[in-house]
Amino acid sequence: MAVERVDMGGYTLIENAPLLTRNTLRVNARAKLLAEVRDASKLPELLDFPALRTGQLLVLGEGSNILLTGDIDGTVLAMETRGVHVEQDGEIARIAVAAGERWDDFVRWTLGQGFAGLENLILIPGTVGAAPIQNIGAYGTEVAEFIESVEAWDRIERRVVTLDRTACAFAYRDSLFKHEPDRFIVTAVRFALPRQHALRMDYAGIREELERIGVSNPAPFHVAEAVVHLRTRKLPDPAVIGNAGSFFKNPIVDAAQGETLKRAFPELVAWPGKDTRWKLSAAWLIETAGFKGMRKGDAGISNRHALVLVNHGKASGQELWAFAQHVIEGVHARFGVQLEPEPMVIGPR
Numbered sequence: 105m106a107v108e109r110v111d112m113g114g115y116t117l118i119e120n121a122p123l124l125t126r127n128t129l130r131v132n133a134r135a136k137l138l139a140e141v142r143d144a145s146k147l148p149e150l151l152d153f154p155a156l157r158t159g160q161l162l163v164l165g166e167g168s169n170i171l172l173t174g175d176i177d178g179t180v181l182a183m184e185t186r187g188v189h190v191e192q193d194g195e196i197a198r199i200a201v202a203a204g205e206r207w208d209d210f211v212r213w214t215l216g217q218g219f220a221g222l223e224n225l226i227l228i229p230g231t232v233g234a235a236p237i238q239n240i241g242a243y244g245t246e247v248a249e250f251i252e253s254v255e256a257w258d259r260i261e262r263r264v265v266t267l268d269r270t271a272c273a274f275a276y277r278d279s280l281f282k283h284e285p286d287r288f289i290v291t292a293v294r295f296a297l298p299r300q301h302a303l304r305m306d307y308a309g310i311r312e313e314l315e316r317i318g319v320s321n322p323a324p325f326h327v328a329e330a331v332v333h334l335r336t337r338k339l340p341d342p343a344v345i346g347n348a349g350s351f352f353k354n355p356i357v358d359a360a361q362g363e364t365l366k367r368a369f370p371e372l373v374a375w376p377g378k379d380t381r382w383k384l385s386a387a388w389l390i391e392t393a394g395f396k397g398m399r400k401g402d403a404g405i406s407n408r409h410a411l412v413l414v415n416h417g418k419a420s421g422q423e424l425w426a427f428a429q430h431v432i433e434g435v436h437a438r439f440g441v442q443l444e445p446e447p448m449v450i451g452p453r
């Protein structure tokens with residue numbers, strides 16, 4: 105099918121655009137219109153187009169945390185803006201980063217500059233603009249801790265707003281942006297990164313990995329190297345097999361339910377919280393319920409990590425979602441625990 109492409113200076117419009125290479129679950133969906141945005145100052149002009157004022161709008165980074173269950177009968181706004189600006193250096197650096205920068209490139213750049221804090225978050229796919237949406241986290245660190253503010257285009261107020269960390273309401277895999285999904289287009293994120301900070305090495309496997317690579321007095325980049333080794337070993341690579349990382353969040357239950365489950369299933373993997381809630385390992389629940397490595401057609405659960413929904417080839421978004429629901433139902437039947445998807449599920453359910 106012919107694809108019309110028009111360069112508007114600052115953004116490019118593409119009609120009937122394929123999204124296959126724009127989502128890591130490799131779902132073969134299309135968008136009625138795709139806008140590749142390279143200049144955020146053009147957003148007001150772009151959003152004023154009649155088609156964008158009323159129709160469906162999906163803001164997209166690298167598509168590493170979405171499941172498309174159908175075509176987009178509206179516009180996909182791909183944020184491809186670039187720029188990293190050190191606004192203030194010193195004991196704490198303030199760095200403003202454009203939404204379209206690749207997260208992992210930015211983390212590596214900070215380490216090269218001697219800024220600490222983001223080392224445990226190395227190798228997470230996606231863009232900087234998407235990092236605050238679910239408050240990305242790994243190996244004992246969440247990005248919220250290092251975000252000073254988020255700059256966004258507010259589609260309701262029709263102006264650029266700056267939201268500080270408190271306004272962003274960050275929590276485990278959650279933020280204000282998830283609760284008002286059609287409102288904010290993140291244009292930049294401002295980070296506050298220390299030159300010195302206490303390294304986080306308590307997450308299972310980090311110290312062992314540092315020992316294995318022969319490091320006894322680690323710097324931030326050593327921790328990053330350990331995390332790279334762990335992640336590469338544990339998680340399937342989307343370049344090899346379609347996936348969106350963890351497809352399910354680790355469920356949070358109250359302590360009473362946690363204790364009851366632990367009595368019934370002494371092997372249960374769970375992390376009792378500082379408050380009265382427990383976080384349960386969804387991977388353990390899924391593996392114990394027998395879903396690890398299971399597949400139906402091309403949709404399945406990875407045989408490397410039970411949290412990862414995979415597309416073995418040509419699974420549609422609907423097929424992937426049906427398999428995910430099969431897992432949710434199976435875990436609920438076995439443990440009485442309700443799993444929730446981590447990625448945004450976009451389209452019919």
Ligand code: FAD
Binds near residue numbers: 164229242
């Ligand atoms: P997309 O998938 O493009 O978008 C995700 C959501 O954010 C969508 O709702 C989208 O509308 C919204 N969005 C994107 N950009 C903007 C913007 N500029 N403004 C407003 N809304 C926007 N996540 C973790 O937290 N920890 C991990 O360890 C981790 N590991 C992963 C490993 C693999 C192999 C994969 C494939 C994914 C992993 N993820 C992980 C999930 C994913 O990498 C993150 O959620 C990432 O932040 C998504 O970035 P993206 O640019 O691909 O966002």
Ligand code: EPU
Binds near residue numbers: 244387
């Ligand atoms: N486990 C199993 N079976 C498996 C895999 C893991 O039982 O197949 C159990 C093991 O007991 C293991 C425990 O689960 O010790 C924890 O596994 P892991 O360290 O891989 O962490 P996770 O809880 O499964 C979370 C995040 C990941 C993040 C890692 C590291 C969520 C939903 N997922 O996974 O984030 O990289 O911790 O911090 O919180 C993502 O969000 O996409 C993602 C990959």
